[in-house]
Amino acid sequence: MDNGDLPHVLAVDDNLIDRKLVERLLKSSSCKVTTAENGLRALEYLGLGGDEQNTMDGTTTSKVNLIITDYCMPEMTGYELLKKIKESQIMKEVPVVIMSSENVPTRINQCLEEGALMFMLKPLKQSDVKKLRCDLMKCRS
Amino acid sequence: MEGVFQLQKQLVDYTASLFKEGFLDDQFNQLQQLQDESNPNFVVEVVSLFFQDSERLLNELTRALEQRSVDFKRVDAQIHQLKGSSSSIGAQRVQRVCIAFRNFCDEQKIEGCITCLEQVKQEYSLLKNKLETLFKVQMKRGEKRRRE
Numbered sequence: 074m075d076n077g078d079l080p081h082v083l084a085v086d087d088n089l090i091d092r093k094l095v096e097r098l099l100k101s102s103s104c105k106v107t108t109a110e111n112g113l114r115a116l117e118y119l120g121l122g123g124d125e126q127n128t129m130d131g132t133t134t135s136k137v138n139l140i141i142t143d144y145c146m147p148e149m150t151g152y153e154l155l156k157k158i159k160e161s162q163i164m165k166e167v168p169v170v171i172m173s174s175e176n177v178p179t180r181i182n183q184c185l186e187e188g189a190l191m192f193m194l195k196p197l198k199q200s201d202v203k204k205l206r207c208d209l210m211k212c213r214s
Numbered sequence: 215m216e217g218v219f220q221l222q223k224q225l226v227d228y229t230a231s232l233f234k235e236g237f238l239d240d241q242f243n244q245l246q247q248l249q250d251e252s253n254p255n256f257v258v259e260v261v262s263l264f265f266q267d268s269e270r271l272l273n274e275l276t277r278a279l280e281q282r283s284v285d286f287k288r289v290d291a292q293i294h295q296l297k298g299s300s301s302s303i304g305a306q307r308v309q310r311v312c313i314a315f316r317n318f319c320d321e322q323k324i325e326g327c328i329t330c331l332e333q334v335k336q337e338y339s340l341l342k343n344k345l346e347t348l349f350k351v352q353m354k355r356g357e358k359r360r361r362e
Contacts, residue, residue, distance in 0.1 A: 090263050090299040097248050097256060145294065174298055196241050196302045199248070 080209055081105040085115045085142035085154065086172075091195070095141065095172075098202045107137070112149030112157075115142070121161050137167055139209055143195075144173040144180065152184055159188045170205065172197065218362055221355040228348060237341055242304030261345055264303050268338055271296045275331055279324070289327065290319045296334070307337045 082104045084095045092108045099106045109115040116122045119137060140158065144151040151171050158164045168190040173180065181192045191208070193201055216224075232238045249256040271292050278289050297312035311334045318326030 088295060088298050088302075089267055090260060090302050093260055093263060094245075094248075094302050097253065097260075101248055101250075147291065174301060195298070196244070196304075198241075198244050 079103055079105045080138040080206075081107070081136060082139045082141060083107050083109060083115060083118060083137045085109045085112065085140065085146070085151070087111055087143065087146045091143065095197060098197055098199060099141075101199065102202045102206045104139075104206070111146055112142075112151075112154040115140070115154060116157060119158070119161075119164050121157060121164060137164075139168050139170065139190075139205075141170040141172060141193075141205075144171050144184070145175070152180075152187065155184060155187050155189055168209065216354075216358070218355060218358045221351060221358055225348070225351050225355060228351060232344055232348070236306050237344055239304045239306040241302065245303060258349055260303060261349075264299055264305070265342060267299055268296060268308075272331075272335055272338065275334075279328055279331060284322075284324060284327075286319055286322050290316065293319060305341055308334060308341055311337050 080103075082099050084092065084099065084106060086092045086095060086108070087110055089110075092110065096106045096108055107118065109118055113122070119140075140154075142151040142154055146154075151173075155169050155171065158167065158169055165188075169188070170191050170193060171181075171184045171189045172193045172195050174195040176194055184192055191205070193205070229238075233242075245257050245260060275289060275292050275296075278285060278292065293312050293316050297309055297316065300306075300308040300312060311330055315327065315330035315334060318330055
């Protein structure tokens with residue numbers, strides 16, 4: 074099956090149930106999905122893990138069209154992950170969405186100021202993801 | 215012998231009662247909407263993960279609160295996980311106790327935490343029972359449909 078035209082989303086969340094849910098939500102909105110359980114794994118997947126010159130045998134990393142990450146994660150928060158992505162040459166253009174179960178205005182503003190595309194309140198619903206999908210299509214065109 | 219129609223009615227009534235009694239909220243409907251022919255067991259799969267994860271967290275919380283010096287930061291992180299996953303599947307009553315639990319944790323009130331832990335265990339146990347019953351009836355209906 075040719076997934077070439079479907080947007081590829083990297084979903085980052087330390088909660089197993091939330092990972093499964095976000096994956097299904099995104100797939101039901103016709104997205105290809107890769108999940109990561111923490112910021113470090115996400116960065117590795119994006120080819121930003123530590124030594125940037127050390128990309129696996131020269132193969133290009135899978136192109137990611139959107140990164141959606143939970144805010145509250147141990148070790149590296151979603152905000153910290155966002156910063157690292159925006160600081161990188163290769164990934165800074167990729168839109169990043171932050172999710173959180175807590176509606177904290179200072180947190181939301183902090184993320185938006187750092188360049189997050191949007192902030193979404195958990196638990197995510199199908200309508201949220203459908204809207205995100207639309208916004209993403211606008212980004213791409 | 216129950217026919218499909220009776221089982222269906224049982225299912226509808228039982229599900230409605232779970233919502234009415236606050237065990238489940240609209241987020242559970244979201245899960246059901248995500249289930250289709252290509253993902254026919256989605257709800258059972260997510261709920262099973264929830265059961266496993268919750269039991270692990272409840273065990274960890276029990277141990278954490280038994281320590282002479284309670285690590286409230288760790289307890290908070292665990293409640294946060296439980297609150298998150300219960301919210302994600304629509305487990306409203308469990309989620310609500312988690313909120314109260316978290317408040318006691320913030321104030322480092324050990325007695326309040328212990329009470330809440332007991333409450334969470336109770337609510338979780340009730341919910342697990344009810345969802346397992348729900349799934350059983352769904353399976354029976356499914357089997358009946360295939361035979362008729």
